[in-house]
Amino acid sequence: xxSKIQMSKEDLRKDKPNRDEYLAKPKIPLIVxxxxxxxxxxxxxxxxxxxxxAIEKVIVCGALTISDKKMKKxxxxxxxxxxxxxxxxxTSSLQTLLDDGYSVYSVELCHASVDYTNVTYPAKSVLVLxxxxxxxxxxxxxxxxxxxxxxxxxxxxSLNVSTAGAIVLAECANQIRKSTQA
Numbered sequence: 001x002x003s004k005i006q007m008s009k010e011d012l013r014k015d016k017p018n019r020d021e022y023l024a025k026p027k028i029p030l031i032v033x034x035x036x037x038x039x040x041x042x043x044x045x046x047x048x049x050x051x052x053x054a055i056e057k058v059i060v061c062g063a064l065t066i067s068d069k070k071m072k073k074x075x076x077x078x079x080x081x082x083x084x085x086x087x088x089x090x091t092s093s094l095q096t097l098l099d100d101g102y103s104v105y106s107v108e109l110c111h112a113s114v115d116y117t118n119v120t121y122p123a124k125s126v127l128v129l130x131x132x133x134x135x136x137x138x139x140x141x142x143x144x145x146x147x148x149x150x151x152x153x154x155x156x157x158s159l160n161v162s163t164a165g166a167i168v169l170a171e172c173a174n175q176i177r178k179s180t181q182a
Contacts (some may be wrong), residue, residue, distance in 0.1 A: 029124045030055040035090040036062040043164035048172045050082045053173035057083035060089040083149040094143045102126045106144040108136040113147035121172045
């Protein structure tokens with residue numbers, strides 16, 4: 001019988017695949033595109049989220065000057081298990097994904113944005129998250145099928161980009177996982 005309520009590292013590893021099995025396992029068809037997100041801790045947080053939800057990949061656009069050491073620290077070891085691509089153009093990356101049949105959702109409060117929980121995310125979805133100060137660029141917003149936002153009930157208008165990403169990513173990944181397993 002377990003004497004501790006909290007699970008140990010050994011308990012947590014018990015049902016996990018080994019490294020080779022995990023790398024060979026199909027990921028859900030969800031991609032996160034970071035549109036000029038510059039803080040390495042935020043980028044690292046997205047890599048950890050991508051691992052947690054076993055999504056296809058993270059594309060880091062524009063922020064190619066980030067500190068590798070800081071990002072490695074923020075993402076812990078998950079960067080080994082997550083496909084991370086670097087691109088110098090958000091719009092060309094999005095255009096490639098659109099041509100490949102992905103639906104693009106930008107997380108940004110806009111005139112026409114809708115509550116992220118009111119969207120049915122198809123398999124092959126892309127979530128775009130923007131720069132810490134400026135948000136998602138107008139060019140990326142124009143390439144989106146829909147702008148989505150998190151309703152804010154307090155006095156603030158926004159959340160940290162990795163916090164917002166975690167909230168929306170959880171909903172989107174869970175919907176896609178359920179629909180592809182049905």
